[in-house]
Each structure stands twice: as C-alpha cells, then as structure tokens.
C-alpha cells in the first residue's frame with residue numbers, strides 16, 4: 001500500500017513539473033504584434049519604424065535585427081531612395097552630459113543573437129530627404145548583409 | 160535612501176541601548192557620523208530651492224513664425240519647460256523634442272505651461288527650418304515655440320544656460336557640400352514663473368513622469 005502511494009506521489013510530481021515547464025514556454029514565444037519580414041537566409045528584421053521628416057531634412061530609422069544562423073553576419077550597408085545619403089549611425093554619450101553621433105562602417109550580428117537599432121543608440125540615418133516622410137506612410141529600405149545579402153524592408157513612418 | 164537607512168539603524172540602536180542600559184553599544188564615532196550626515200542633507204536641501212536665476216538676463220530670439228521672443232520676459236508668470244536641440248540630429252534630439260510633446264499630452268494639454276525648444280545651431284536652423292521640424296512632431300501649434308536667433312545672441316544664451324556644443328564630424332553630401340554634426344549637452348530645464356531654474360534634466364532619457372511630478376509641485 002505504501003509503495004502505491006509513493007508511486008502515485010512521484011507521478012503527481014512529474015506531472016506537475018511537466019505542467020510547469022509547458023506553461024513556462026508559452027509566454028516566451030509571444031513576440032507581440034510587431035511588423036516583421038523574415039528573409040530566407042536566417043536574418044530577421046522586426047519592429048521597423050522611422051521618424052517623420054520634411055523634404056531636405058533628416059530622419060532616423062530603427063529595428064531589431066536577429067541572426068538565426070550559426071555564423072556571425074555583418075550589416076555592411078543601408079540604401080534608400082528617400083534621402084541623399086543613407087548611413088549606419090550610432091549615438092554616444094560623453095562625460096558631463098555631452099552627446100553626439102557618428103557613422104559606423106558595419107555592425108556584426110553574432111550567431112543566434114539580436115542587435116537593436118533604437119533611439120539613443122544605433123540608427124539608420126537619412127540625410128537630406130529627397131521626399132517628405134509623412135506619418136503613417138511607408139518607404140523602402142534595403143539592408144545589405146555580408147552573408148544574407150540584401151534584405152528589403154517596408155518601413156512605416158511614425159513618432 | 161541610504162541616508163534613511165543610516166538614520167533608521169541609528170534609532171534602532173539607540174532604542175536598544177536604552178532598553179538594555181548598555182553604555183558602550185554606540186560609540187562616539189557613529190553618533191558624530193550621523194550628526195554630520197544630518198547636517199549635510201539639510202544643507203543640500205537648502206541648495207535645491209533655486210539652482211539658478213534668469214530674472215536679470217535678456218536674450219532676443221525669434222520663433223518658427225518669425226515672431227520676436229525675449230527670454231525670459233515673454234515666459235514670466237507661467238512655468239517653462241525648455242529643451243535644446245539642433246535639427247540635423249534626428250536621433251537623440253528627437254527624444255528631447257518628443258519628451259516635451261509627451262509631457263504636454265500626458266498633462267492633458269495644459270494652457271498654463273510654456274513648452275519651448277531652442278536650437279544651438281542657428282546658422283542652419285532658421286525659423287523656416289524650425290517650422291518644418293515642429294510640424295514633423297505635430298508641434299507647430301500653441302503652446303510650442305521653437306526658437307533661433309542671431310548667432311552671437313544664441314551663443315550667449317547657450318553659455319548662460321550652460322548648454323555646450325562643438326563640431327564633431329564633417330560629412331560630404333552627394334553634391335559635395337560640407338555638412339557638420341555637433342556634440343552637445345543633452346538637457347531639458349524646468350524654470351518657474353519667476354524665471355528661476357528649478358530642475359535640470361538629462362534631456363533625451365528623462366522619463367516624462369519625473370518632469371510632470373516636478374511641474375505639479377510648482
């Protein structure tokens with residue numbers, strides 16, 4: 001009798017552990033309803049957006065880039081038709097509350113990891129817009145990776 | 160919070176001393192330390208009243224509509240949230256600009272607070288450029304004012320409010336023109352109705368609820 005109780009107890013324990021593990025997995029899979037475009041070559045871009053900007057002025061674009069391959073990939077360049085110059089930039093902070101930004105020649109995305117282009121950090125810089133970027137419109141941005149090749153994004157404009 | 164912790168420990172130990180009638184449980188050093196800390200905090204509290212006073216300065220600037228504006232005369236009587244940007248900076252400066260807009264929205268569009276942004280790059284940021292820039296943030300509307308002015312006047316103003324900037328990088332555009340970028344102070348100021356500086360925030364990364372809390376105290 002006692003042995004039966006023991007076995008039932010172990011079964012219950014295993015069931016509980018399994019339930020915990022399974023339920024634990026669920027929230028991790030949720031990535032929200034971000035716009036995403038996945039390329040066949042193991043590079044995924046999520047949550048892209050850019051600031052509105054008037055003709056001749058500036059804008060900045062942001063996204064999350066994930067490399068699902070087992071080798072590093074490198075973002076080598078960015079291209080668009082909406083600006084005279086489209087560059088990879090990085091904002092930085094110095095001592096005494098001074099800030100600035102500079103061009104970055106490339107960004108390495110390590111295997112199975114995500115690099116975030118976000119306000120105050122890495123951004124795609126659109127210099128001297130050749131057309132106005134109005135809120136709720138979209139435009140095309142091409143990201144060139146050394147392994148994955150060209151990834152074309154539709155970027156929504158918003159603040 | 161560290162200070163509160165020290166005070167709490169001090170009083171708990173003091174109570175224990177009384178309870179057990181021990182003479183050596185608190186040495187003179189710790190009593191002295193706490194007394195010094197108390198006086199330091201009181202002194203710091205006194206300094207917080209006014210960090211600076213702009214009551215006796217006068218700078219003649221111009222807004223995005225070409226209207227003349229005097230700092231601080233035209234802003235007396237209401238609190239003023241003041242940000243500093245240049246429009247060739249769509250990343251960090253956008254955060255500063257958007258912070259003013261968010262503060263206004265989150266306060267339910269108050270009419271009794273001034274929201275003003277001043278450029279430290281007046282040569283490129285003319286009223287016309289600032290008007291486009293304001294429109295891109297849905298801010299080309301009252302109460303927002305975007306200010307520029309003569310180069311020397313703006314430079315003197317920036318020096319007075321302790322906003323520094325210097326050329327960091329010169330870029331060639333597609334047409335071969337030179338374009339510069341600036342390193343600059345990241346700052347938003349809160350100035351009261353009497354032109355006294357109340358708070359000095361790191362502009363781009365300041366959560367708007369902190370600005371709102373301070374505004375509500377005025």
Ligand SMILES: [Cu+2]
Pocket residue numbers: 089090101102123125249250
């Ligand atoms: Cu930039």
